[in-house]
Amino acid sequence: MFKYIDCIDAGSPYCPCELALKGECIICSQLHGKEFCDCLNWKGTCIYQEFIWNGYKSKKIREFKKFKIVKREYLREDILKLDIKVNKELSRDLNDIGAFVFLKNEKDAEAFSTPISILSSDIETDIITVVIKREGIKSKAIFECQDEILVKGPYFNGIQGQKYLKELKNNSCLILSRGVASAPTVLAAKKLKINKNEVYVLLDRGRSRENFSKPYFLSLGCIVEDVSFLNIDGEIKYEYKKEIEQLIKKWNFKTVLSAGSDDFHEKVINFIYKIDKYINFATVNNSTMCCGEGICGSCIIKGSNNEKIRSCKQQYNPKEVFLRGIN
Amino acid sequence: MKVVVIGGGWAGCAAALEAKKCGADVLLIERTDMLLGLGNVGGIMRNNGRYTAAQEMIELGGGDLFELADKCARHKNVEFPGHKHATLYDVIKMEPTVRRYLLEKNINIMFEARVVDVELDKNSIKGIYLYDGTFIEGDVFVETTGSTGPMGNCLRYGKGCSMCILRCPSYGPRISISKRAGVEDILGMRGDDSYGAMSGSCKLNKESLSDEIREKLERDGVYIVEVPKEDVNLEKLNMKVCQQYALKEFAENIVLLDTGHAKLMTSYYPLEKLRKIKGFENVRFEDPYSGGKANSIRYLSMAPRDNSMKVTGVDNLFVGGEKSGLFVGHTEAIVTGTLAGYNAVRWGLGLKTTTLPASLSVGDIISFENSMKENIEGLKKRYTFAGASYFERMKELNLYTTDDNIIEKRVKNLFIDGIFKERLL
Ligand SMILES: Cc1cc2nc3c(=O)[nH]c(=O)nc-3n(C[C@H](O)[C@H](O)[C@H](O)COP(=O)(O)OP(=O)(O)OC[C@H]3O[C@@H](n4cnc5c(N)ncnc54)[C@H](O)[C@@H]3O)c2cc1C
Numbered sequence A: 001m002f003k004y005i006d007c008i009d010a011g012s013p014y015c016p017c018e019l020a021l022k023g024e025c026i027i028c029s030q031l032h033g034k035e036f037c038d039c040l041n042w043k044g045t046c047i048y049q050e051f052i053w054n055g056y057k058s059k060k061i062r063e064f065k066k067f068k069i070v071k072r073e074y075l076r077e078d079i080l081k082l083d084i085k086v087n088k089e090l091s092r093d094l095n096d097i098g099a100f101v102f103l104k105n106e107k108d109a110e111a112f113s114t115p116i117s118i119l120s121s122d123i124e125t126d127i128i129t130v131v132i133k134r135e136g137i138k139s140k141a142i143f144e145c146q147d148e149i150l151v152k153g154p155y156f157n158g159i160q161g162q163k164y165l166k167e168l169k170n171n172s173c174l175i176l177s178r179g180v181a182s183a184p185t186v187l188a189a190k191k192l193k194i195n196k197n198e199v200y201v202l203l204d205r206g207r208s209r210e211n212f213s214k215p216y217f218l219s220l221g222c223i224v225e226d227v228s229f230l231n232i233d234g235e236i237k238y239e240y241k242k243e244i245e246q247l248i249k250k251w252n253f254k255t256v257l258s259a260g261s262d263d264f265h266e267k268v269i270n271f272i273y274k275i276d277k278y279i280n281f282a283t284v285n286n287s288t289m290c291c292g293e294g295i296c297g298s299c300i301i302k303g304s305n306n307e308k309i310r311s312c313k314q315q316y317n318p319k320e321v322f323l324r325g326i327n
Numbered sequence B: 001m002k003v004v005v006i007g008g009g010w011a012g013c014a015a016a017l018e019a020k021k022c023g024a025d026v027l028l029i030e031r032t033d034m035l036l037g038l039g040n041v042g043g044i045m046r047n048n049g050r051y052t053a054a055q056e057m058i059e060l061g062g063g064d065l066f067e068l069a070d071k072c073a074r075h076k077n078v079e080f081p082g083h084k085h086a087t088l089y090d091v092i093k094m095e096p097t098v099r100r101y102l103l104e105k106n107i108n109i110m111f112e113a114r115v116v117d118v119e120l121d122k123n124s125i126k127g128i129y130l131y132d133g134t135f136i137e138g139d140v141f142v143e144t145t146g147s148t149g150p151m152g153n154c155l156r157y158g159k160g161c162s163m164c165i166l167r168c169p170s171y172g173p174r175i176s177i178s179k180r181a182g183v184e185d186i187l188g189m190r191g192d193d194s195y196g197a198m199s200g201s202c203k204l205n206k207e208s209l210s211d212e213i214r215e216k217l218e219r220d221g222v223y224i225v226e227v228p229k230e231d232v233n234l235e236k237l238n239m240k241v242c243q244q245y246a247l248k249e250f251a252e253n254i255v256l257l258d259t260g261h262a263k264l265m266t267s268y269y270p271l272e273k274l275r276k277i278k279g280f281e282n283v284r285f286e287d288p289y290s291g292g293k294a295n296s297i298r299y300l301s302m303a304p305r306d307n308s309m310k311v312t313g314v315d316n317l318f319v320g321g322e323k324s325g326l327f328v329g330h331t332e333a334i335v336t337g338t339l340a341g342y343n344a345v346r347w348g349l350g351l352k353t354t355t356l357p358a359s360l361s362v363g364d365i366i367s368f369e370n371s372m373k374e375n376i377e378g379l380k381k382r383y384t385f386a387g388a389s390y391f392e393r394m395k396e397l398n399l400y401t402t403d404d405n406i407i408e409k410r411v412k413n414l415f416i417d418g419i420f421k422e423r424l425l
């Protein structure tokens, strides 16, 4: 299988990073303990050269900055939507597939910093919109923010398999979405529409009357259908399996974007692979993250060959991670 | 049967052409928008022992590319320090000429297609992946990706990317296909025990030279002028790939050859110093663009092979050109590439692969280079018909001759005349 490895930060102003400094660069062999070139993915710049010309140092790490919350809105008692006024540079950067930030209440310790996907970023008003579900201690702390909040970013690895979304032009894409995981798919849908793709969304409304992202999808011109994917055993219901199969026949989707838990990704990918093994997948990144810089290791998952993947930075082919029994 | 050739330099063109002549289906994959690779900035043929080698190949039936180079010649029978009877082809005409020739022969060529990985089935390659994930299957593969660059190597072992014809920043890095197939590369060394070597010539824009120099160059093919005493730099010679040009004369003199551009026989030359010389006041570099600072780094990626050019450790991978050893030169690339293409087809048909006899220079260099690579001293040398130790050996073994009749007889007596012309399927 084609080994798809990428570092989302490679070639960006944040590259070379601390990993390069410590000889752990994801892409560059010369910055990974080797003495000769054997880079795993070429994005138009030589990371080793950037490192040498930067004085054998890594670039500066992203830092928290304080911004104003301009609107707080409860979509449900446990789902909060925040509009935050950031600066031009950040709003511009965050208007991209897979964009996310770390949020934190100023009074809390560093360990509270929480990765949150961008639902939309308005590059005229510089207002970013995020949706947070109250789950554990970190998200609870964000709910306590009233007027101001600390934001660290931009980060871009909120969606895996981005290559398969970015290469779609005049094509069609199916989005299968559940719960708050649908937030990053709205921004993805926006970019897909700009590239003249048809976007078909099966949107699980969960416990709410309607998924909060539905109006966003509609205003982008996506076709949206409300569904309730899972039966009591947590399996995709027969009726939706049938429907997905029919949609694939009719639309010939090249890429399916799965937005739910990892368990959901696994079910979706294994099911669709059996219908058409050439369909590519993109998945919302659900890893637990702490630093976002590839350092702390809390986001590490295992790839198909048991290799460690720092999923806050590294892009992988979702098939390689979620397909079972095929290699 | 499908032969896939990776890398469209002189070696790759030769391999593709030969495999096609044998009757195979051939796909040639090149990462840039041009064939010939370093051949776009070279031009010297038939100097010293290369004359013998070219004639041997013609007698063997593998002379097409030499004849094309003769046709594109700007000058024949040129002499310059240490070198006799050179032909200088026009680098501007050469690439389109070869390109048309290969296309006329119905060889499929993919441009701007960088190969990044292989799919293995035990010890044999099932197919290769392009940078965008496209999978291409084949029966036999020939790797002729050269040994130059990419950027990290040109930086670590040289003085950074000098923006040469390979244009790595634009087209992405060369990678070692054999290594992706699980075979460790062999590395060339320098006199000082470090790795790689720097390319030994660069090109000046001819229009930027004075009328007088340009006219003389275009008339004689060569122009020689003394380097100001304070600027003579003998040390640069040690870094150089082309040991056949690592002579004191090339440090003490500026030697220009007319290959379409003005070929300057030194690795790099600070522009400021160059412009001090009479007639060079407006001079600028044509290749590498930053030839005032550095040049490309080579010989960091050779695959272990046998004398039929098959890679040791992979069933269906053959190599030619710089990928196959410490060979310097177009002639050397064409010779090794042709044999690789020929044996790739034989292997694909289940026939025994062949070697070239050591009584011909083209056979001897292949086996001699292979045996020399076994020790460190041998890894510090380069092998070319054109000079340095191998040309000495050619003379000692009586292989060197410029008498076409003798060469014809030698090949005929071995009963292998025309073998590279025969269809195998
Ligand atoms: C400045 C200079 C001047 C020279 N002058 C002369 C001269 O006058 N006479 C002479 O005989 N020799 C000369 N040489 C040496 C000679 O050019 C080389 O030894 C010879 O051409 C090497 O041929 P090759 O096919 O092995 O490699 P290359 O010419 O390096 O060709 C390799 C090709 O493979 C392609 N490639 C690499 N990786 C990939 C990939 N992953 N996927 C697809 N394609 C890939 C490259 O783009 C390139 O086109 C000169 C060399 C230099 C640098």
Ligand code: SF4
Binding pocket: B148, B149, B150, B151, B152, B154, B160, B161, B162, B163, B164, B165, B166, B167, B168, B169, B288, B295, B296, B297
């Ligand atoms: S000098 Fe040539 S080979 Fe070296 S990095 Fe630059 S373009 Fe590539």
Ligand code: FES
Binding pocket: A288, A289, A290, A291, A292, A293, A294, A295, A296, A297, A298, A299, A300, A310, A311, A312, A313
């Ligand atoms: S979140 Fe810290 S290494 Fe990925």
